Amino acid sequence: xxxxxxxxxxxxxxxxxxxxxxxxxxxxxxxxxxxxxxxxxxxxxxxxxxxxxxxxxxxxxxxxxxxxxxxxxxxxxxxxxxxxxxxxxxxxxxxxxxxxxxxxxxxxxxxxxxxxxxxxxxxxxxxxxxxxxxxxxxxxxxxxxxxxxxxxxxxxxxxxxxxxxxxxxxxxxxxxxxxxxxxxxxxxxxxxxxxxxxxxxxxxxxxxxxxxxxxxxxxxxxxxxxxxxxxxxxxxxxxxxxxxxxxxxxxxxxxxxxxxxxxxxxxxxxxxxxxxxxxxxxxxxxxxxxxxxxxxxxxxxxxxxxxxxxxxxxxxxxxxxxxxxxxxxxxxxxxxxxxxxxxxxxxxxxxxxxxxxxxxxxxxxxxxxxxx
Numbered sequence: 001x002x003x004x005x006x007x008x009x010x011x012x013x014x015x016x017x018x019x020x021x022x023x024x025x026x027x028x029x030x031x032x033x034x035x036x037x038x039x040x041x042x043x044x045x046x047x048x049x050x051x052x053x054x055x056x057x058x059x060x061x062x063x064x065x066x067x068x069x070x071x072x073x074x075x076x077x078x079x080x081x082x083x084x085x086x087x088x089x090x091x092x093x094x095x096x097x098x099x100x101x102x103x104x105x106x107x108x109x110x111x112x113x114x115x116x117x118x119x120x121x122x123x124x125x126x127x128x129x130x131x132x133x134x135x136x137x138x139x140x141x142x143x144x145x146x147x148x149x150x151x152x153x154x155x156x157x158x159x160x161x162x163x164x165x166x167x168x169x170x171x172x173x174x175x176x177x178x179x180x181x182x183x184x185x186x187x188x189x190x191x192x193x194x195x196x197x198x199x200x201x202x203x204x205x206x207x208x209x210x211x212x213x214x215x216x217x218x219x220x221x222x223x224x225x226x227x228x229x230x231x232x233x234x235x236x237x238x239x240x241x242x243x244x245x246x247x248x249x250x251x252x253x254x255x256x257x258x259x260x261x262x263x264x265x266x267x268x269x270x271x272x273x274x275x276x277x278x279x280x281x282x283x284x285x286x287x288x289x290x291x292x293x294x295x296x297x298x299x300x301x302x303x304x305x306x307x308x309x310x311x312x313x314x315x316x317x318x319x320x321x322x323x324x325x326x327x328x329x330x331x332x333x334x335x336x337x338x339x340x341x342x343x344x345x346x347x348x349x350x351x352x353x354x355x356x357x358x359x360x361x362x363x364x365x366x367x368x369x370x371x372x
Contacts, residue, residue, distance in 0.1 A: 040359040041104035047079040059132035075120035083141035087360040116163040139200035146207035188227040192244025198251035245306035254314040257321035278327035287331035290342035299353040308343035309361040
């Protein structure tokens with residue numbers, strides 16, 4: 001089904017017109033559809049304690065490692081894989097924080113309380129610390145882990161403070177893994193899936209700023225400058241690959257706007273993505289169109305639904321960092337809105353291949369988590 005037909009189930013108004021809440025630490029009030037947020041929360045609640053099906057990224061060191069997901073990682077065993085479980089918990093914390101009166105909040109709090117215990121996190125630390133697991137979930141899952149910690153750090157709530165205290169040993173281990181890895185990483189990873197560095201760096205840098213980890217922030221900025229500062233003519237025309245859920249070009253630009261002034265970023269973007277349309281006419285052709293998923297029951301092909309969502313927030317981030325009179329803002333804004341509508345229409349939960357993770361991407365988009 002073409003994306004333009006599929007969005008008939010959702011009007012732009014039903015997605016955007018809702019209650020206004022002020023997100024602590026954000027620059028402006030957020031417009032969040034309470035019903036949509038509730039649906040996203042229910043998708044996460046359906047999976048964070050759903051053990052199977054499960055894909056374990058697992059190095060076995062002996063017979064004793066042949067155990068169930070719940071035994072191996074008792075906090076983050078659901079949602080098909082470890083990183084999806086982590087960002088499923090982030091989703092619950094995020095929506096409970098920005099919509100504290102939502103009908104889903106009591107269930108979200110109970111789920112967080114069951115997972116984020118001292119006992120569970122101690123087992124998670126032991127699992128990650130075992131031989132052969134130094135690269136476990138690096139960088140994608142570790143980035144989402146730090147994003148979860150960041151959400152809890154910014155949540156002025158007694159329960160959240162307790163969950164953060166429990167999570168801190170794993171947060172510390174995750175951050176240390178990144179710090180040990182970055183000096184040895186000779187090149188950036190420019191792919192459209194989990195190992196991409198640009199997207200992970202953005203999440204981790206946002207965490208470092210919240211946590212006050214100056215060492216991490218300086219290390220990341222050094223790597224970002226080394227990897228990306230001199231990049232030119234990113235081949236966006238060759239994107240996407242058939243199972244991408246992240247755009248290498250847009251993720252890099254969304255990262256660079258975090259570390260550059262608007263003036264410097266504008267010049268960098270001109271060299272990096274010179275083909276962004278500066279046509280301000282209302283009938284101008286779309287600059288970047290959403291992608292179409294041909295089979296949502298195929299977990300890899302369904303990645304393109306996530307690509308539409310991540311493109312939307314990355315385009316919004318890029319636009320937000322340009323001067324108000326920059327002629328490229330129109331193309332960026334219109335493409336962002338097209339991708340937003342197409343992406344949100346895909347978050348139905350009809351198929352677990354997308355249902356176990358797309359709501360997290362949608363939540364990151366609609367709550368503007370990346371815009372600080």
